[in-house]
Amino acid sequence: MNYYCKKITIIHLIVGARPNFMKMAPLNDELSLHSDKFQAMLIHTGQHYDEKMSKLFFQDLGMPEPHAYLNVGSGTHGQQTARIIERYEDYILQGNRPDLVIVAGDVNSTIACALVAKKLHIPVAHLEAGLRSFDERMPEEINRILTDRISDLLFTPSQDGNANLINEGVAPEKVYFVGNIMIDSLVKHRVKAEESTILKDLGIAGHDPYALVTLHRPSNVDEVSGLMILLDAFAELGRHIRIVFPMHPRTSKNIELLDLTSRLEEIPNLTITEPIGYLDFMKLQMHARLILTDSGGIQEESTYFGVPCLTLRENTERPITTAIGTNQLVPLDSQSIIEYSERILTGDIKKGSIPKYWDGKTAERVVHVLDEWFNLA
Numbered sequence: 001m002n003y004y005c006k007k008i009t010i011i012h013l014i015v016g017a018r019p020n021f022m023k024m025a026p027l028n029d030e031l032s033l034h035s036d037k038f039q040a041m042l043i044h045t046g047q048h049y050d051e052k053m054s055k056l057f058f059q060d061l062g063m064p065e066p067h068a069y070l071n072v073g074s075g076t077h078g079q080q081t082a083r084i085i086e087r088y089e090d091y092i093l094q095g096n097r098p099d100l101v102i103v104a105g106d107v108n109s110t111i112a113c114a115l116v117a118k119k120l121h122i123p124v125a126h127l128e129a130g131l132r133s134f135d136e137r138m139p140e141e142i143n144r145i146l147t148d149r150i151s152d153l154l155f156t157p158s159q160d161g162n163a164n165l166i167n168e169g170v171a172p173e174k175v176y177f178v179g180n181i182m183i184d185s186l187v188k189h190r191v192k193a194e195e196s197t198i199l200k201d202l203g204i205a206g207h208d209p210y211a212l213v214t215l216h217r218p219s220n221v222d223e224v225s226g227l228m229i230l231l232d233a234f235a236e237l238g239r240h241i242r243i244v245f246p247m248h249p250r251t252s253k254n255i256e257l258l259d260l261t262s263r264l265e266e267i268p269n270l271t272i273t274e275p276i277g278y279l280d281f282m283k284l285q286m287h288a289r290l291i292l293t294d295s296g297g298i299q300e301e302s303t304y305f306g307v308p309c310l311t312l313r314e315n316t317e318r319p320i321t322t323a324i325g326t327n328q329l330v331p332l333d334s335q336s337i338i339e340y341s342e343r344i345l346t347g348d349i350k351k352g353s354i355p356k357y358w359d360g361k362t363a364e365r366v367v368h369v370l371d372e373w374f375n376l377a
């Protein structure tokens with residue numbers, strides 16, 4: 001008998017930290033629609049391990065359990081990156097060699113797994129390639145540059161990404177402008193997010209205005225001086241509007257360690273919560289009067305929702321959100337934060353528009369490229 005056996009292309013989708021989950025979920029879904037050609041395997045490094053930083057996102061996004069969990073946990077950059085490299089290499093060498101590894105964004109899991117794959121001569125694709133803050137003090141900037149440098153396929157979310165890569169000498173035929181894959185998750189889950197009861201749970205009635213705050217960048221939360229500036233600004237902001245502040249574990253640990261708990265408690269009108277799941281957080285974003293953040297993803301999500309966002313950083317690797325979106329960079333001083341917030345609260349609001357290909361169809365475009373790249377189309 002003559003059996004014709006068609007080869008299935010095996011793809012590892014690497015997730016590790018919170019912002020990876022909403023980028024890989026749409027790709028995992030899309031690849032599963034093409035199971036005659038592709039088998040996607042989710043590999044979780046365990047960089048984020050708290051229930052509310054990881055498991056909750058799998059549930060909210062309807063993601064299957066990962067195929068492998070490397071359980072690396074926290075540590076210094078060196079320790080964490082080294083553990084991921086060691087364990088992921090080990091996993092591949094134990095008979096789990098894929099045909100392609102896809103990494104996303106700029107976290108330590110991204111560069112660590114890209115490096116392992118590349119040295120084992122496995123092609124690497126980078127989702128969210130080409131973004132640059134041009135600030136090499138940010139660990140994420142190093143992760144982005146190095147991952148892009150060794151990737152075989154570079155999927156950019158906006159055309160500034162293409163320009164950055166071409167300027168760095170990346171061969172244009174490796175670069176594909178596919179749009180923002182995180183927006184695929186927003187488009188898919190927006191209706192479900194509206195059903196979240198988070199506003200009611202927090203005692204926010206009807207159209208009660210509130211400002212949504214998130215902070216976790218080392219440059220903002222690792223030093224007393226930076227944290228004091230931010231807490232002072234929030235103390236004034238709280239006199240004008242209620243503040244909802246889901247707190248990242250890094251931030252809560254530092255506030256305690258740096259003895260700033262009483263400063264935090266003095267802020268009027270402040271509701272602090274633990275990290276919040278995907279659907280609840282979407283609802284909080286959609287209905288906020290104003291968002292203050294140092295996150296990368298929230299700059300993009302707020303632009304998509306058309307909600308004013310003040311980014312408490314000196315620079316952004318997502319300049320399209322300030323150029324055409326609702327985002328505004330604010331220098332790290334209390335007076336500026338208060339002034340920019342007051343402008344928004346008194347109705348001086350920047351009208352933004354949604355960038356090209358932030359349309360919920362990025363995963364489809366990525367799979368189309370993969371089809372052609374592997375010559376499966």
Ligand code: UD1
Binds near residue numbers: 216250
């Ligand atoms: C990481 C990413 C950052 C991303 C952020 C989103 C890197 C270099 N940074 O930063 O780009 O924006 O995720 O959250 O990869 N911790 C817990 N529980 C957890 C995870 C972390 O308590 O589940 C605490 C630990 O004390 C840990 C600290 O948070 O040391 C920092 O975690 P880490 O993964 O090193 O970096 P993030 O600040 O989360």
